[in-house]
Amino acid sequence: MKLTVIGGSASCPNPGGACSSFLVSHEGFSVLLDCGPDSISVLRQHTKLRDIGAVVISHLHSDHTLDLVPFRYGLRYIPGGRGPQIPLWLPPGGEDFLDRLGKLFALGAEAEQPFFATEFAVAEFDPDAKKNVGPFSIEFMPTHHFIDCWAMRLEAGGRRLVYLADSGFVQPLVEFAQGADVVICEATLPSEATGMPENSGHLTAAQAGEIAQRAGAGHLLLTHLWDENDVQLVAKEARSTFMGAITIAESGVQLVV
Ligand SMILES: [Zn+2]
Numbered sequence: 543m544k545l546t547v548i549g550g551s552a553s554c555p556n557p558g559g560a561c562s563s564f565l566v567s568h569e570g571f572s573v574l575l576d577c578g579p580d581s582i583s584v585l586r587q588h589t590k591l592r593d594i595g596a597v598v599i600s601h602l603h604s605d606h607t608l609d610l611v612p613f614r615y616g617l618r619y620i621p622g623g624r625g626p627q628i629p630l631w632l633p634p635g636g637e638d639f640l641d642r643l644g645k646l647f648a649l650g651a652e653a654e655q656p657f658f659a660t661e662f663a664v665a666e667f668d669p670d671a672k673k674n675v676g677p678f679s680i681e682f683m684p685t686h687h688f689i690d691c692w693a694m695r696l697e698a699g700g701r702r703l704v705y706l707a708d709s710g711f712v713q714p715l716v717e718f719a720q721g722a723d724v725v726i727c728e729a730t731l732p733s734e735a736t737g738m739p740e741n742s743g744h745l746t747a748a749q750a751g752e753i754a755q756r757a758g759a760g761h762l763l764l765t766h767l768w769d770e771n772d773v774q775l776v777a778k779e780a781r782s783t784f785m786g787a788i789t790i791a792e793s794g795v796q797l798v799v
């Protein structure tokens with residue numbers, strides 16, 4: 543598998559960056575995990591929008607979904623870009639969410655047809671079932687977040703990539719990430735924020751490292767980061783708990799899984 547970081551910013555794009563979005567490719571098939579603000583601009587530096595085989599969304603917060611709007615416009619209006627619908631897998635409740643989002647932007651003649659469904663084959667995944675998307679098998683696990691959110695475990699070609707999406711620290715994350723070749727884990731919080739209840743839906747870098755270490759992961763990709771929290775310090779904190787390789791999720795970074 544090849545993993546390309548499209549965006550690794552937290553709730554708002556860092557300067558020159560993008561919010562959560564990861565492109566995973568194997569055997570010529572590409573799946574996009576999340577589609578946060580500014581991700582389409584970065585994504586277009588790496589692939590044509592039409593070459594995305596499927597999109598899977600972890601949860602419905604805007605920092606993981608908002609660029610579905612320009613994605614839709616790109617599929618519809620990029621010169622020579624029309625084509626078949628791209629499968630868009632949303633978490634439970636996602637179809638209603640997308641319907642409401644589309645209605646906000648479907649103005650004039652565009653209001654006469656579904657806003658997203660002309661370009662995407664929109665459906666909700668069953669979080670309890672293993673899903674086959676192109677060459678990938680994907681399993682889901684609920685995280686500990688402010689709204690329902692699902693971590694994803696992708697397997698293809700005998701390799702395992704785990705994306706823990708947004709979450710506070712809970713033991714099942716360790717079990718879900720067990721044996722991952724690469725684990726993508728958020729490190730939103732500065733270390734002093736640990737234990738504050740209003741932060742319980744996110745992780746520190748030291749916690750991300752602890753999850754990766756206890757899961758026996760080979761490589762930790764730290765994501766959901768604020769520029770204001772010095773990334774070198776973030777990496778150092780993760781290194782205090784994780785013995786494997788650590789990479790910061792900056793837009794354009796590529797890893798072989
Ligand atoms: Zn979130």
Ligand SMILES: [Zn+2]
Pocket residue numbers: 552553562603605606708766
């Ligand atoms: Zn987020």
